Amino acid sequence: MHRIAVLAMPPVTPFDLSIPETVFPAVLIDGEPVYEVTVCTADPGLVPGFSGRPVFVEEGLDRVATADTVIVTGTGARAAGDARVLDALRAAAAAGKRIASICTGAFVLAQAGLLDGRPATTYWLYSEELRRRFPAVELRPDVLFVDDGDRLTSAGLAAGLDLCVHIVRRDHGAAAANAVARLAVVAPIRPGGQAQFIETPVPPETGTSLAETRAWALARLDEPLTLRELAAHAHVSTRTLTRRFRTETGSSPLQWLLQQRIDRARELLEVTGLPVPEVARRSGLGTAESLRQHLVRRHGLTPSAYRTAFSRR
Incomplete structure (x- = not known):
């Protein structure tokens, strides 16, 4: 305890x-x-x-x-x-x-x-x-x-x-x-480096929030999503998407997407016995080497070391 x-x-x-x-x-x-x-x-x-x-x-x-x-x-x-x-x-x-x-x-x-x-x-x-x-x-x-x-x-x-x-x-x-x-009932992922104060923390009730696009992307992390595809789902230009993404989340669309994929990989490493290449594929990080590089850069641990430290299967 x-x-x-x-x-x-x-x-x-x-x-x-x-x-x-x-x-x-x-x-x-x-x-x-x-x-x-x-x-x-x-x-x-x-x-x-x-x-x-x-x-x-x-x-x-x-x-x-x-x-x-x-x-x-x-x-x-x-x-x-x-x-x-x-x-x-x-x-x-x-x-x-x-x-x-x-x-x-x-x-x-x-x-x-x-x-x-x-x-x-x-x-x-x-x-x-x-x-x-x-x-x-x-x-x-x-x-x-x-x-x-x-x-x-x-x-x-x-x-x-x-x-x-x-x-x-x-x-x-x-x-x-x-x-x-x-x-x-709080957001599980808000990295410490995210800005304290962003210009419009709560988007106006005009149907302009990108929440639906973020939810759509979270359901497709294993797919090679591009900035253009995100913008098309939101029915805006890539420039408008980037501006509004920063307003609502404090980060760019691709930075946000990478963070979601890393966190998805972390959870898969903890709660499943999937091989590391399969974890990389399902989280959208592509290869085991790509997963290893991102995990070491963000958390200082290789996938196998992370699994050993945090597995709760």
Whole structure:
């Protein structure tokens, strides 16, 4: 059982606290839960809420010491750090624990010195403040989340969902991450490097969304889809398709398509015993060598090594 301590920084945002409690308990391997999630704070009891409504937190900072992963939530985290919290986080880092933050929780990690010389992100609205106050942090202000091994940081609100699903994927593979994402009704695949802020996150209700074209492409990943074929399905020019794809997803059509194929291959490696060449064919990556190159480039593992690490057949 992997123990996760969610550290509430007053005034708390209940949504931030709910993200780890929603994602991690839903992960089942062979029908058994693999994460235990506990919310804790420096002063247990009623913790002031950002919207004025307090949140009751029963556990104290001793939970940080016994956790395997510590997740610091945002909102009140930008204020001057509580020395007790900072000491607990430094001790956790020294013990080799994985430490993550959601939204402005990155400010607490920075105050503890845990992000010095490391890449990190936070909610885009406060990026410049983080850069100004903590110049030793290698700020990446435009991404959804940053995974730097034992330090992980996410942007605001919903990006915390992306980070938690990513942690599940890292721990237990794409199939487990996709399963929990479906239960939470969130997108299972939003790479950390995707832009935090895109011009039109929700397309207008005029029938111009490319959602149907993306669904059509997902059902045909094993076919050699071209930009022209995608544009023809959407009944637009290739130039319009590319522009609207970037608006809706933050990436180009072909970049998006490649990411879907890699993730399809990962899931096939995990949940089937198909030979690697057949996995490459069914995912649309063509050959075993092409699959190997993409998987090594994106995840540092060959197909056989990935299967060994994440197979849950």
